[in-house]
Amino acid sequence: METMSLHYAAAASCWEEALPVGNGHLGAMIFGGIGQERLQLNEDTLWTGGPHDYNRPDAHRHLAEARRLILGGQPGEAEALLQQEMMADPNFIQAYQPLADLWIDFPDLPPCAEYRRKLDLDTAVHTVTFRADGVTHTRECFASFPARAIVVRLTTDAPAGVNCDLSFSTPLPEGIEVSAAPGRLSFRGQLGSRASEGLSGSWDGPGLKFGGVLDVRAVGGGTMECVGDRLRVHAADAVELVFMAATSFVSADDISGDVEARLETFSARNRGVGFDRMLAEHLAEYQPLIRRVTLELPSDAAADLPTDERIARFREGGDEALAALLFHYGRYLLIAASRPGSQPATLQGIWNQDIVPAWGSKYTININIQMNYWPAETCNLPELHEPLFRLIEEMVPKGRATAHAYYRAGGWVAHHNTDLWRNCAPVDFAGCGFWPMSAAWLCTHVWEHYAFSGDERFLRRLYPVMRGACEFLLDFLIPSPAGDPFLITCPSHSPEHGGLTAAATMDNQIMRDLLDQTMTAGRLFGESPAFLSRLKEVCDCLPPNRIGRLGQLQEWLADIDDPEDKHRHVSHLWGVFPSAQISRSTPDLLKAAAKSLDLRGDEATGWSIAWKVNLWARLGDGDRAHKLLMLLLTPQRDGAAGVYPNLFDAHPPFQIDGNFGVTAGIVEMLVQSHEQDESGAVVVRLLPALPATWPRGCLRGIRVRGGAEVDLRWQDGRATQMCLRAQRDQVFRVCHGDCTRTHALKAGDTLMLDGYELLGE
Numbered sequence: 207m208e209t210m211s212l213h214y215a216a217a218a219s220c221w222e223e224a225l226p227v228g229n230g231h232l233g234a235m236i237f238g239g240i241g242q243e244r245l246q247l248n249e250d251t252l253w254t255g256g257p258h259d260y261n262r263p264d265a266h267r268h269l270a271e272a273r274r275l276i277l278g279g280q281p282g283e284a285e286a287l288l289q290q291e292m293m294a295d296p297n298f299i300q301a302y303q304p305l306a307d308l309w310i311d312f313p314d315l316p317p318c319a320e321y322r323r324k325l326d327l328d329t330a331v332h333t334v335t336f337r338a339d340g341v342t343h344t345r346e347c348f349a350s351f352p353a354r355a356i357v358v359r360l361t362t363d364a365p366a367g368v369n370c371d372l373s374f375s376t377p378l379p380e381g382i383e384v385s386a387a388p389g390r391l392s393f394r395g396q397l398g399s400r401a402s403e404g405l406s407g408s409w410d411g412p413g414l415k416f417g418g419v420l421d422v423r424a425v426g427g428g429t430m431e432c433v434g435d436r437l438r439v440h441a442a443d444a445v446e447l448v449f450m451a452a453t454s455f456v457s458a459d460d461i462s463g464d465v466e467a468r469l470e471t472f473s474a475r476n477r478g479v480g481f482d483r484m485l486a487e488h489l490a491e492y493q494p495l496i497r498r499v500t501l502e503l504p505s506d507a508a509a510d511l512p513t514d515e516r517i518a519r520f521r522e523g524g525d526e527a528l529a530a531l532l533f534h535y536g537r538y539l540l541i542a543a544s545r546p547g548s549q550p551a552t553l554q555g556i557w558n559q560d561i562v563p564a565w566g567s568k569y570t571i572n573i574n575i576q577m578n579y580w581p582a583e584t585c586n587l588p589e590l591h592e593p594l595f596r597l598i599e600e601m602v603p604k605g606r607a608t609a610h611a612y613y614r615a616g617g618w619v620a621h622h623n624t625d626l627w628r629n630c631a632p633v634d635f636a637g638c639g640f641w642p643m644s645a646a647w648l649c650t651h652v653w654e655h656y657a658f659s660g661d662e663r664f665l666r667r668l669y670p671v672m673r674g675a676c677e678f679l680l681d682f683l684i685p686s687p688a689g690d691p692f693l694i695t696c697p698s699h700s701p702e703h704g705g706l707t708a709a710a711t712m713d714n715q716i717m718r719d720l721l722d723q724t725m726t727a728g729r730l731f732g733e734s735p736a737f738l739s740r741l742k743e744v745c746d747c748l749p750p751n752r753i754g755r756l757g758q759l760q761e762w763l764a765d766i767d768d769p770e771d772k773h774r775h776v777s778h779l780w781g782v783f784p785s786a787q788i789s790r791s792t793p794d795l796l797k798a799a800a801k802s803l804d805l806r807g808d809e810a811t812g813w814s815i816a817w818k819v820n821l822w823a824r825l826g827d828g829d830r831a832h833k834l835l836m837l838l839l840t841p842q843r844d845g846a847a848g849v850y851p852n853l854f855d856a857h858p859p860f861q862i863d864g865n866f867g868v869t870a871g872i873v874e875m876l877v878q879s880h881e882q883d884e885s886g887a888v889v890v891r892l893l894p895a896l897p898a899t900w901p902r903g904c905l906r907g908i909r910v911r912g913g914a915e916v917d918l919r920w921q922d923g924r925a926t927q928m929c930l931r932a933q934r935d936q937v938f939r940v941c942h943g944d945c946t947r948t949h950a951l952k953a954g955d956t957l958m959l960d961g962y963e964l965l966g967e
């Protein structure tokens with residue numbers, strides 16, 4: 207049964223059929239062609255542009271007028287003013303770029319049969335096999351984190367059976383200079399000026415230098431010859447390729463890195479190691495990550511079909527193992543796209559072939575990058591959250607300048623997009639770009655990481671970042687002019703929806719969590735009582751969540767929600783997920799949230815559907831969550847959301863947040879830990895949103911808040927076995943249906959409950 211691999215009976219005919227490998231720094235899309243293999247290559251720091259201050263120094267001069275217009279009921283005029291005077295310079299930020307393509311041509315192959323290509327998620331190895339003229343050809347590829355390389359082996363079961371031509375090309379307009387020598391094919395290049403196109407900003411001047419090296423080894427004889435800028439290997443038993451790449455990126459302020467030295471360091475490390483040892487080293491590093499979690503769901507014979515056929519027939523039912531595969535794929539993609547030391551996953555993870563990619567393939571920080579990291583903690587991959595934390599820390603100095611230039615405020619602020627250069631100013635269009643809540647939202651990820659790990663050293667290190675985001679809010683909030691006691695945000699909006707306003711519900715929810723979390727952290731670290739009470743005062747003055755005339759949770763301060771509104775952003779439901787502000791302990795608000803979500807409907811973009819899976823799971827409706835999952839796990843067509851044959855989620859186009867969001871959502875359907883009881887015990891809720899289509903299953907290694915791992919087995923829709931391994935001292939309240947039991951555990955304790963104890967019978 208194929209719950210841990212994607213496989214196909216034909217080579218990829220387009221990018222969305224190719225399969226991804228990655229090590230956080232390098233990504234490759236593998237097409238699996240028979241006569242010609244293509245590896246479309248990315249390097250995580252290759253972005254257009256360079257160090258740049260996006261802030262408009264005089265922007266603050268227009269703030270008072272913008273506020274006056276918004277509060278005076280002229281949001282359109284305010285938008286025009288902001289667009290003219292307060293957007294970033296330039297107004298669009300930079301784009302993530304493709305690096306190069308490695309082409310492997312196999313001349314004179316006889317007709318082939320028994321073709322199969324497969325991406326094994328348990329090993330992260332991509333394999334192409336076929337037979338031609340009685341000879342079996344095997345082509346393996348993986349991305350190694352320890353070797354910082356993409357490694358390929360081409361073999362046949364006949365001696366001297368491998369003949370190939372190796373070459374590089376690039377779609378970059380600046381081009382590359384390729385040089386070939388026996389044993390090595392390499393290229394160098396440098397990005398330059400770009401005109402603004404799509405949502406990608408202009409750049410005048412030189413950009414990043416970059417280079418790639420392919421070390422080539424012919425095993426068991428064979429000859430190598432340079433033919434122009436190609437390298438030809440003839441009659442080898444096997445060919446081993448090791449690809450490494452680097453850019454001159456050092457930091458958002460420094461692009462003076464030495465590409466040659468970096469490439470030489472990588473290449474020297476891997477020289478002479480050989481495929482088998484590199485594979486062993488890769489498996490030793492990768493498998494402990496992917497094997498932390500397992501999930502089995504009911505399936506039928508369809509589970510053995512090629513993945514594209516499974517996707518096509520998923521809606522017919524029976525093959526729930528495909529949902530498990532989608533879940534494992536999300537974990538795989540996070541390991542491949544986000545590693546300690548790498549850049550965070552972009553809108554496309556690390557895989558992008560376009561010069562003008564969709565939305566710049568950048569960091570959209572009003573939902574998308576956050577969603578990328580939703581599965582990191584629950585899926586037991588907390589170390590992969592690190593690139594996001596580093597991004598946040600690197601944004602702080604830029605965000606301080608933005609807070610000063612735009613609001614004459616202290617602390618730091620970020621708006622709806624950032625890039626490699628850590629922009630924090632508002633970009634694109636005022637109606638979506640002017641959203642000064644991103645820093646606050648990002649900081650709640652710091653708290654989540656702590657809630658799972660209890661790692662006080664981590665929290666102490668990041669505390670100033672949280673504090674800085676609060677300092678901004680203290681200066682930014684203004685008294686409500688409506689004669690009520692509230693402090694309000696202005697300008698703001700409910701992300702990308704409804705135009706400029708003041709005090710959109712999501713703002714208040716995010717601020718409430720951040721202020722709360724910062725108060726708790728501040729108390730731990732000896733924060734001044736004056737600052738703590740200031741936070742408390744402000745928190746108490748935030749407008750509360752409100753239930754409107756439709757029984758809905760209001761998206762805005764005024765009760766203006768439109769019952770026909772199907773907008774993709776469901777920002778006011780932030781309080782339900784990712785936050786736990788609205789939960790079973792606030793039943794009226796929870797009911798109102800369900801009403802809002804119901805009104806919004808199911809159809810949406812990929813990431814929005816994924817968010818709704820999480821939301822319905824938190825609302826306790828497993829069948830509705832599954833309905834959304836089915837919507838997501840549909841072949842992409844006609845401009846609607848779905849998945850591509852390679853299981854990449856379609857906004858459309860491809861956007862990886864949907865993959866990560868649904869992975870998190872599947873956990874939320876099976877185990878939740880966001881609630882605490884009155885005594886502070888962490889509530890571990892088992893099977894809170896189990897759909898009828900998953901009557902039995904098995905989940906292992908999920909992490910819960912409070913610091914524990916949970917394994918769970920269920921049958922006939924009821925848990926039959928649970929194992930909870932506490933990693934620190936903590937009281938857990940295990941809830942299953944109506945049965946609740948509290949267990950005080952010590953670090954290292956294992957709690958085993960069987961069906962009898964779980965059902966309280």
Ligand code: FUC
Nearest residue numbers: 553565570574702811857
């Ligand atoms: C936000 C969303 C869009 C898209 C873009 C990258 O702007 O509203 O749907 O996902 O990010």
